[in-house]
Amino acid sequence: MTSHTHGRRPTLEDVARRAGVSKSTVSRVINGEPKVRAEVVEQVRQVVAELGYVPNQAARQLVTRRTGAVAVVASQPQNRLFLDPFFDCLLRGVRRELAEHGSQAVLLFLDDPDDYTGVADYLAGGHVDGAALFSLRPGDRLHEMADRLDIPVVFGGRPLLRDGDTVRAHAYVDGDNRGGARQAVQHLVALGRTRIATITGPYDQEHSAAERLAGYRDVLPGAEPELTERADYTEQGGAQAMAALLDRRPALDAVFAASDLMATGALRTLRERGRRVPHDVAVVGFDDLTEITESTDPPLTTVHQDVERMGRLMARLLFDQDARPPSVVVPTRLVRRQSA
């Protein structure tokens, strides 16, 4: 909004041109990434201040809706995406909110690294008014893509750098993964359980899984490592992890599974091994996806996330000009049924 950019809001490109560096260098400086020389960092910061560049994509709002469409992009292969009840529900929320703004979703796919160029070009090509990006992994290439866009961007899931810092340039909507996990484990403690195991998601790769494990450790800082088993958010993985836990610690009396699908697998293994739920082993899941929790035996105690609302909030952040703060962490709550 200064004379340097002739009244336009300055873009990342303006900063790069004036500082005489590449756009990705500007993006690295803005996001606080390492491996940029100190004098370059200083130079870029000076230009950012001079131009009044606001490194928040969400600040450039969908005021003029030229295409009537918002891109939805997830860094998961197509078939995993289609079978993910969480994504199905989140996308429904995004689409419902978009519809209320007279806009619609177009879904693009990122099955393998070759797809990135095409998707990035499409997003930059004026075919969409904004982008809702679902990032699962710290250091995801989606962040880099987002930095280069001149349209509003919102992330589903907190966007993280490889070193675990939050990317500050973009708005995001996330669930309270850590707080929800704490509620689940506190509930098991309150029931008098003393040997509480956890089946985790891929915590070395996905932020939500790392946060849910952190919540378990918040409540049980002294838990034995043998009570933690890593799985992959699938039912089959949950079943195998439960078997491994029972082999190692036959006397365990509770398990917190970091997703409903994994909890379903755990229930199956417990049944096969003749353990009664909740009498012998209490089980708590995470997500509260009705497709799953309606059909478990016994009904699953789990941590509820309002996934559709999270999707709606993502779309709203693209449209809301005065969103402060630009990011939202949606609370979770424990839903007590019979499994714990």
Added chain:
Amino acid sequence: MTSHTHGRRPTLEDVARRAGVSKSTVSRVINGEPKVRAEVVEQVRQVVAELGYVPNQAARQLVTRRTGAVAVVASQPQNRLFLDPFFDCLLRGVRRELAEHGSQAVLLFLDDPDDYTGVADYLAGGHVDGAALFSLRPGDRLHEMADRLDIPVVFGGRPLLRDGDTVRAHAYVDGDNRGGARQAVQHLVALGRTRIATITGPYDQEHSAAERLAGYRDVLPGAEPELTERADYTEQGGAQAMAALLDRRPALDAVFAASDLMATGALRTLRERGRRVPHDVAVVGFDDLTEITESTDPPLTTVHQDVERMGRLMARLLFDQDARPPSVVVPTRLVRRQSA
């Protein structure tokens, strides 16, 4: 390609303008739909001849790929689409072929009638180079949408008018539903089965279901109506239909289920009722989707469709300038396993 359109290939719009009628009237005349006055039909036909209008969208090829994207649109709600293994596989085929042409898919959604306007506007807005449309129902509004587009269009599934005639203006790729059903039923006859029932899809709504029922009737023109039970292509529907058939005709000795999912449900009911498969009742499915057929007990004899190839062919028809004929019916073949 005449002087009337200054060297451009004439469009539906050119015909409409010159004939002094609306584009939808031209489209109705071209598609042979009823309810157009005879003199209007004559007038439009004259202009079509004068301008040399070719009413085949596929003839206008993706020579210049401006956007690098092709829209994929299906007239099914999002959650049904995501859980449909047939669509998952077909879309994979479309995307793989597009990738080989340096293009990608963008998926748009049609959950309810309100979505049509937005999707139609997006397709007409220059944001995609072509469109792959999945039509399930005769008289589907997707056909009307396709008629108004100036980009190449290909249908998955034969596009039908409400009166059952094939829409001639657009290329399509379809499986040989009727021929496949005939193979299935002929196999049961060859096994010596004499009381062969069928569980159908929603044949009053979906073309594939009507064709599969027609194949059954081709082989068994005198079959009792009590041996036919209509379901909805779901596992639950297949289970209920099997129960209804057994209640009405306890002595039946074979069943042709018009989809693998329905066959899975039928196997469950047969097991619950104590019928041995194939000894008491032989079962044949349709589709040969590995996700399903790998896990049935006993392994399912079924009609194989090469669904990924169908998806690839759809994309190829958008790119292939000399595709003659512009539509393809992909053959099916029986895969014998243990259930029949």
